[in-house]
Structure formats: structure tokens, C-alpha cells
Amino acid sequence: MKRIGLVDIGSNTVRLVLFEYDEETGLKELQNIKTPARLAWYLDEDKVMAEEGIDNLISILKSFQLISEKYSVKEIHPVATAAIRQSVNVDDILERVKSEVGMEIKVITGREEAFYGYHAVVHTISNMDGLIIDIGGGSTELTYFENKELIHSVSLPFGVVTLKSMFFDDKKHNDEEALEETEKYVKKQLKSIKWLSKRKVPILAIGGSARNIARIHQSSTNYPIAGVHGYSMDRNDLQDVYDLLENTKEDNLDDIDGLSKDRSDIILPSTIVFKSLYDISRAQEFKFSRQGIREGLAMSMITRDYPAAFNKYHIFRDSLKELASDFQIDFEEGKKRQEITERLYHELERYDFISISRHEKYLMKNAAYIFYLGSFIDRDATSQHTYYLISNSNINGIVHRDRVKLALLASFKNKTLLKFFADESGWFNSEEMSILMKLGSILKFANALNISNTSIVEDLYLDDEEDDMTLTIKYKGDPIAEEYQAARQKKHIEKIMDGHLEIKFIEA
Numbered sequence: 073m074k075r076i077g078l079v080d081i082g083s084n085t086v087r088l089v090l091f092e093y094d095e096e097t098g099l100k101e102l103q104n105i106k107t108p109a110r111l112a113w114y115l116d117e118d119k120v121m122a123e124e125g126i127d128n129l130i131s132i133l134k135s136f137q138l139i140s141e142k143y144s145v146k147e148i149h150p151v152a153t154a155a156i157r158q159s160v161n162v163d164d165i166l167e168r169v170k171s172e173v174g175m176e177i178k179v180i181t182g183r184e185e186a187f188y189g190y191h192a193v194v195h196t197i198s199n200m201d202g203l204i205i206d207i208g209g210g211s212t213e214l215t216y217f218e219n220k221e222l223i224h225s226v227s228l229p230f231g232v233v234t235l236k237s238m239f240f241d242d243k244k245h246n247d248e249e250a251l252e253e254t255e256k257y258v259k260k261q262l263k264s265i266k267w268l269s270k271r272k273v274p275i276l277a278i279g280g281s282a283r284n285i286a287r288i289h290q291s292s293t294n295y296p297i298a299g300v301h302g303y304s305m306d307r308n309d310l311q312d313v314y315d316l317l318e319n320t321k322e323d324n325l326d327d328i329d330g331l332s333k334d335r336s337d338i339i340l341p342s343t344i345v346f347k348s349l350y351d352i353s354r355a356q357e358f359k360f361s362r363q364g365i366r367e368g369l370a371m372s373m374i375t376r377d378y379p380a381a382f383n384k385y386h387i388f389r390d391s392l393k394e395l396a397s398d399f400q401i402d403f404e405e406g407k408k409r410q411e412i413t414e415r416l417y418h419e420l421e422r423y424d425f426i427s428i429s430r431h432e433k434y435l436m437k438n439a440a441y442i443f444y445l446g447s448f449i450d451r452d453a454t455s456q457h458t459y460y461l462i463s464n465s466n467i468n469g470i471v472h473r474d475r476v477k478l479a480l481l482a483s484f485k486n487k488t489l490l491k492f493f494a495d496e497s498g499w500f501n502s503e504e505m506s507i508l509m510k511l512g513s514i515l516k517f518a519n520a521l522n523i524s525n526t527s528i529v530e531d532l533y534l535d536d537e538e539d540d541m542t543l544t545i546k547y548k549g550d551p552i553a554e555e556y557q558a559a560r561q562k563k564h565i566e567k568i569m570d571g572h573l574e575i576k577f578i579e580a
Contacts, residue, residue: 074377075102077140077148078366079133081177083112083155083209084233084338085280086129088136089366090145093374093381098394099367102143106280107132108334111155112210112233121159126168133173150177151369153185154210154231182227186213188368193276194220194384195371196363196468197302202276203268203353206364207342209233214349216271220384224267230258232281235341245325245337246318254341258348271353278364280335281342286360287330288313296497298464301362302471307350310358314343362466388469392438395465399448406441408527413440413518416565419534423541425569426510435474436511439481443519446483458483459493473499477508484512513564520557521545528554530580540572546580 073094080087087106093099109132114125133150140148150169156162157179166177180188189206194217204215210231216224230238239250239257262268277285286300289309317340320328325336350358371382383390396406414437420426428436446457462479470478476497484490490512494500500508521529528549535542543565547554558575566573 074374075143075145075147076370076373077136077143077145078369079136079148079150079175080366081111081129081150081152081156082109083153083211083231085109085209085334086111086132086136087366088139089370090140090143091370091374093370093378095378095381096394096397098390098397099370099374099381102145103139105136105139110209110233112231113237115155115159119158119160121155121161121165126165129165130169130172133169133175137173137175148175149369149373150175151365152177152179153208153365154182157181158210182211182213183225185211185365186215186225186227187222188365188372189213189278190215190217190222190225190368191371192363192365192368193278193361195382196367196387197276197359197361198387198469199274199276199359201273202359203271203273203349203355204276204278204361205282205346205349206278207231207281207345208279212345214265214268216267216273226265228261230261232335232338232342235345236338239341240337245322245340246320251318251340251344255344255348258345259352262348262352269352269354272356273353274357274359275346275349275353275355276359276361277346278361280332281339282346282360283362284330284332284335284339285310285313285343285346288316288328289330291329292316297472297476299362299466299472300360301466301468302475303360304471305358305360307347307355307358310343310347310350314340314347317343388438388467391468392442395462395467396442396445399442399445399461401442401445401448402525404527405522405525408522408529409440409443409515409518410437412521412529412532413437413515415532416514416518416521419532419543420514420565420568423534423536423569426514428507428511432507432511435477436481436515439478439511440515440518442478442482443515444482455483455485455489463493480508481512481515484508484516510568513568517558517561517564520561521554523557524550524553526550537574540574541569542574542576544576544578546578548580551577 075092077090085106086109089104090102092102111125114122169175169177190204193204201218206213208231212228212231214226235254239254243250283300286303289305326333374381444454444458446461447454449457459479462482463476467475480493526549528547528551530548531546533544555577562573
């Protein structure tokens with residue numbers, strides 16, 4: 073196990089994130105604290121940071137140091153981006169911090185900033201190709217990757233704080249002329265990047281401004297599950313958020329659900345950047361990543377001690393394994409459920425009782441591994457806890473729609489509860505519900521065949537005997553619990569077959 077602390081000294085905010093890495097549970101946040109610093113505001117025309125800004129930074133770092141000590145985190149890595157990077161008195165800032173706080177700040181370049189953001193995204197989102205944008209307070213990083221490999225990156229000399237000071241000084245947040253001038257400037261900057269136009273790939277947005285826009289949209293649409301990681305919007309959705317912000321009076325911005333108070337005066341410029349990038353790159357979608365530069369840095373540091381800690385090609389598999397570990401699902405039990413589920417599905421498919429896509433089968437298999445995960449909390453409400461835990465957990469590597477499908481399958485108890493949970497999102501039509509019902513039925517029966525968690529089932533197969541189907545189950549050990557549960561749950565398989573099922577247990 074390894075614990076580290078990262079202090080992200082940005083142009084707009086300073087944030088402390090304490091991480092813990094364990095080979096079983098993966099990378100976890102122990103604490104995440106931010107404070108608005110607006111360091112970019114303390115830079116004068118000659119790019120000299122005022123003493124007031126340096127004093128503010130030192131005060132914040134001392135507070136973060138005390139917090140880290142309470143979590144027994146001794147390894148603290150402060151990193152600074154645009155505001156300090158652009159300061160001509162950067163050496164004085166670093167020396168004062170080292171002298172008064174005892175921390176050595178690493179000032180990273182724009183390209184390093186882009187790389188660490190890319191590193192986090194490709195290890196937590198499944199897209200093979202994409203265009204990453206990270207808008208900070210004083211700079212904007214763009215990265216283009218193909219097949220998970222970095223191809224292009226650039227750091228642009230503007231962020232939300234600098235855009236505000238350039239175009240909105242002493243003006244309202246929605247001043248029409250300022251908005252037009254901002255858009256004109258941003259588009260000119262983006263068009264100067266020759267590799268950017270017409271990429272036609274998803275935009276993957278990281279950083280506080282992106283998170284705020286995602287939360288605003290989720291609130292405005294009554295989004296049924298939690299979390300912005302992997303949340304997707306299109307061009308019209310971005311425009312809807314922009315229109316809401318533009319048409320809201322400054323005094324009423326705090327009433328917009330999802331909008332952070334310390335970003336209310338700088339959120340419109342970031343929305344302009346996102347819309348402009350969408351148009352110039354002709355993006356396919358606008359997706360959000362909760363993981364950014366801090367996570368990318370943490371992953372890079374942890375990999376030094378644990379070289380196999382992160383695999384960008386097996387994101388969902390590893391994320392699911394970590395979720396299962398959190399709720400103490402035994403590895404062998406989960407694998408046995410998967411084995412029985414697949415064997416049962418293949419037998420039903422062999423007789424044309426069911427046929428599903430490869431993707432649906434993949435979800436069913438993974439739902440088998442974490443089936444009834446919620447029993448960790450309360451066995452009397454296993455189904456309910458399972459659904460809400462999975463549907464609202466941050467599971468890397470799958471889209472939100474599939475996360476809810478996974479939750480519906482892993483929590484399946486009966487048709488009534490399935491419909492109750494599915495109605496919360498309203499995402500699935502009758503055909504999809506029919507498939508979920510069948511797959512849930514297979515999962516529940518498969519769970520019954522290992523209810524004692526003793527792995528007694530060696531094999532199973534279906535036979536067509538006259539007009540009835542017979543399921544023969546070969547076992548080793550004592551099948552008393554499995555025989556009882558199989559008899560209780562066979563109705564789920566009979567509904568799939570629309571006929572009677574005879575079950576035979578024979579010793580292998």
C-alpha cells in the first residue's frame with residue numbers, strides 16, 4: 073500500500089488530493105480539498121506575481137500540510153501550472169515556499185500538463201481515439217490521441233481567468249460585446265493549430281469548468297444517476313447550458329444547480345471555448361472525465377513502485393475488480409458465477425431460447441461477477457442496495473447507460489423490481505427490457521446453483537426429452553442447498569423457455 077499527496081497549484085484554484093493505492097482496491101482518494109486562489113490575478117503587466125499572491129499561496133500550503141499529517145501522508149508533491157510558470161519571479165516564489173513551508177514545488181510545462189491529463193484519461197475512459205481539453209485559469213491544454221497513443225499536444229496561452237481579465241474587466245458576466253470578442257479570440261487561437269480541424273473524434277474534457285458544465289446539464293435534465301465521469305453531451309446540450317448561463321442575471325447565478333459559486337463569473341468563457349472546439353474539430357460528442365492532471369501524476373508516481381498497477385486497455389475489467397474488492401466479493405465465488413452463467417446461456421442459446429449481442433453477453437458475464445453485491449450492506453435489501461450502489465458508482469471504462477444496465481442485471485430479483493429500477497432512468501424500451509429480464513433470470517438461477525459458495529457444480533447441459541426440457545447438473549460435494557434453490561428459482565428459466573423444466577442433479 074502507498075499513500076501520496078498531490079497539491080495542484082493552478083491559476084484559479086489550489087487543490088490538495090490525498091491518494092492511497094492498494095493492489096486489490098486500486099487508486100482511491102482519501103481526501104480532496106480545494107480553495108480558490110486566483111493566482112493569475114496577482115500577475116501584473118510585467119508578469120510579476122505580487123507579494124499578496126505569494127503570501128496567499130504559502131498560507132494555503134501550510135494548511136494543506138497539516139491536513140496531510142492527519143492522514144499520515146508524508147510524501148507530498150506540489151506541482152504548479154500556468155500562473156507560477158508564467159511569473160518572472162518564479163524562482164523567488166519557489167524559494168519562499170521551500171523556506172517557509174518546506175515544500176519543493178515542481179513547475180511543469182504546458183506539454184507536461186497536457187501529458188498528465190492524457191495519461192489519466194486513457195487509463196479511465198474506454199475511447200480509443202479522442203481530443204482532450206483541459207481549461208485552467210491561465211492556460212488551456214489540448215491533446216489528440218489515436219489507439220490510446222499520444223499524437224499531438226499543445227498548450228494555449230489563455231484560461232478562464234485570463235479570458236475574464238482580457239474581455240470582461242468591469243463588465244457583466246454576459247456582456248454581449250465581451251462574449252463576441254471572446255469567441256472571436258478563442259476561434260483564432262484554435263484555428264492556428266493545424267492538426268486540430270475536422271478531427272471528428274469525441275472531445276474528452278477535464279478540469280473544474282468542464283465538471284461544472286456537466287453538473288449544470290445533469291441538474292437541468294434531472295439526470296437519474298450520480299457522477300460526471302463518462303457523462304456525454306452533444307452540441308445542442310452545450311448550447312443549452314450556454315443559453316441558460318447567458319440569460320441568467322449575475323445576481324441569480326448562484327441559483328443554478330450544479331454551478332460552483334467560485335466559478336460563476338468565469339463559466340461562460342469556458343463554455344465558449346468548448347463550443348468553439350466542438351465546431352472546429354467537428355466532434356462526435358462531448359464527454360467528461362473526472363480524472364485529470366492530478367490523477368495522471370499520481371498514476372505516474374505509483375507506477376514506479378507498482379509497474380503493473382494501471383492498464384489502459386483493460387479499464388472496465390480492472391475497475392470492476394476494484395469495486396468487487398471494496399464490497400468483499402470473493403474472487404473464486406465471482407468466477408464460478410460467471411462460469412455457470414455462461415454455461416447456462418450457451419445451453420439456452422443452443423436450443424434457440426435466447427440470442428443476444430456480444431456486448432449484452434459481456435455485460436451479463438460481468439454482472440455475474442458482482443451479482444448481489446449489495447448483500448455486503450444488508451441481506452434483507454440486497455437487490456435495492458446492489459442497484460443503487462452500482463448505478464451510482466464511478467465505474468471506469470463503460471458509458472452511463474451500460475452502468476445502469478449492469479446495475480439492473482446484478483440486482484435482478486423479479487420483474488416488478490426490474491421495472492421499478494428501470495423506470496427511474498426511463499432509458500430502455502420494451503425490447504431492451506425483455507432482454508434484461510431474460511438475462512437477469514439467467515443470473516438469478518446461476519446464483520442459485522452456487523448458493524452455498526462451495527463450487528459444487530462441475531457441468532450442466534440441456535436435453536430435449538419428448539415435450540419437456542431437462543437440465544442435468546453434474547456436481548461434486550453436497551448439493552443440498554443448490555437443489556433447494558434451483559427448484560425455487562427454475563421458474564425464471566421456464567419463462568425464458570415458455571415451458572416446463574425438469575432438473576436432475578447427478579454426481580460427477
